Amino acid sequence: MVNSTIELPDSSSTIQFEKDHDVIERLCAHLAAKPKELRNRPFTLQNDTWTSWTVRESVYKRNQGSFPIMARGLFTLKRDERHCIVARGYDKFFNVNETKYTQWTALEKETQGPYEITTKENGCIIFIAALSSQTVIVTSKHSIPEPKDNPQSHGGVGYRWLQKHLQSAQASEEDLASWLWSNSITLVAELCDDDFEEHILEYPPHKRGLYLHGANYNTAQLHTLPSQLVHQIATTFGLWPVSFTTLDTIAQVKELASKVQLTGKMDGREVEGIVVRCQRQDQDFLFKVKSEPYLVFRDYREVTKSVLENPDAAPKYTYPKAYYYWRWIQHRLKDHPEWFEKYTLSKGIIDVRQKFEAYWEKGDLTLPDI
Structure with a gap:
C-alpha cells in the first residue's frame, strides 16, 4: 500500500x-x-x-x-x-x-507556538x-x-x-x-x-x-x-x-507577515498571503495575513465587475491605485471590448490586470475624460 x-x-x-x-x-x-x-x-x-x-x-x-x-x-x-x-x-x-482574537496583542498573549506558516494559495x-x-x-x-x-x-x-x-x-x-x-x-x-x-x-x-x-x-x-x-x-x-516554515515566536511571525504584506511574495513567489497555525487554549487555532498587492489586484477585479454591471456608476474600491485602474478600463472597454467578453465568467481577469500594470509601469497616467 x-x-x-x-x-x-x-x-x-x-x-x-x-x-x-x-x-x-x-x-x-x-x-x-x-x-x-x-x-x-x-x-x-x-x-x-x-x-x-x-x-x-x-x-x-x-x-x-x-x-x-x-x-x-x-x-x-x-x-x-x-x-x-x-x-x-x-x-x-x-x-x-x-477580530478581538486576531489583534497582535491578543495573539502575543493567548497563542502558543510553534507557529506553522503556510502559503495561502x-x-x-x-x-x-x-x-x-x-x-x-x-x-x-x-x-x-x-x-x-x-x-x-x-x-x-x-x-x-x-x-x-x-x-x-x-x-x-x-x-x-x-x-x-x-x-x-x-x-x-x-x-x-x-x-x-x-x-x-x-x-x-x-x-x-x-x-x-x-x-x-x-x-x-x-x-x-x-x-x-x-x-x-x-x-x-x-x-x-504548499510551502511552509515553522517559527518559534509571535514576534517572528509578525516580522514575516509584514514582509509578505508589503511584497506579496513568499519564497520569491506571488501568494495571496499566509496562514498561521498555532495553539490557543490548548486547541488548534488559525489566522491569516493577506498581501497588499493581492488586495489591490482584487480591487481591480471588483471594480471591473461593477463597471460591467453598471457603467455609469462610480465603483467602490479600497486602494487609491484602483481609481487609476477604473479610469483606464473605461477607455479599454471602448477600444478593446473583446478583453472583457468573458470577464464575468472568470476569464481574462489576469490578462487585463497585467495589461494595466504594464501601463502603470510606464508612468504616464494621463487619460482624457470619458
Whole structure:
C-alpha cells in the first residue's frame, strides 16, 4: 500500500468522536430557532444522504466561542440515529486585526507556538473525503457534484485533477479512500486551474491542480494535522504541496507577515498571503495575513465587475491605485471590448490586470475624460 509510510502523530489515538452527535443536534436546534443564520442541503450518495451545512459569514464572527461548531464547510451523515461528520474544513479563521482574537496583542498573549506558516494559495477550496473504503468524494465548500466528475463544477474539476495526481504518484483512488476511511480524515486542498476559473494570481499550465494545505479529523472540535505531515500526504498521493516554515515566536511571525504584506511574495513567489497555525487554549487555532498587492489586484477585479454591471456608476474600491485602474478600463472597454467578453465568467481577469500594470509601469497616467 502506498500509504503505509504515513504515520499519524501519537495524539491521534486520543481524538474523540463521541461528542459529535450532540454538537450536530445543537446545530439542528439552532437551524430551527434561527433559520436565517444557516441552512442545510441533502445530497444522496449511493445508499447514504450527506447533509451540507452553510452558515452566514457574520454568524461566525458574532458567535466565536458559542456557536455549536465553527467549521466552514461541513458535511454530516446520520447513521443508526446518530449524527457523524463525514467531511469538514477548518474552523472559520480571520485576518489579523479583524477580530478581538486576531489583534497582535491578543495573539502575543493567548497563542502558543510553534507557529506553522503556510502559503495561502489563490483558488477555490476543495474537500477530499472517503465515501467508502474504496471510493472518494470531492466536494466544494458546500456542494457535491453530480456526476462526481462534472466538468462544470468545482468538485467535479477537483475530482478530475485528483485522478491525474494519483496517477502521477502511481497511487489509486482506493489507496487514498482506504487511508481517509480508516483514519476518518478530510483533505483540504485549493483548486488552482486558470483554464477552468481565474481568480487573482496566475497559475501557468505546469503549476495547475490541487494544492494540499490541510488534513482534518472528522470531528466537531478542529484537529488538523501538522504541516510536515500534510506535505508528506501530498507527495504520497501526487498532489501539489504548499510551502511552509515553522517559527518559534509571535514576534517572528509578525516580522514575516509584514514582509509578505508589503511584497506579496513568499519564497520569491506571488501568494495571496499566509496562514498561521498555532495553539490557543490548548486547541488548534488559525489566522491569516493577506498581501497588499493581492488586495489591490482584487480591487481591480471588483471594480471591473461593477463597471460591467453598471457603467455609469462610480465603483467602490479600497486602494487609491484602483481609481487609476477604473479610469483606464473605461477607455479599454471602448477600444478593446473583446478583453472583457468573458470577464464575468472568470476569464481574462489576469490578462487585463497585467495589461494595466504594464501601463502603470510606464508612468504616464494621463487619460482624457470619458
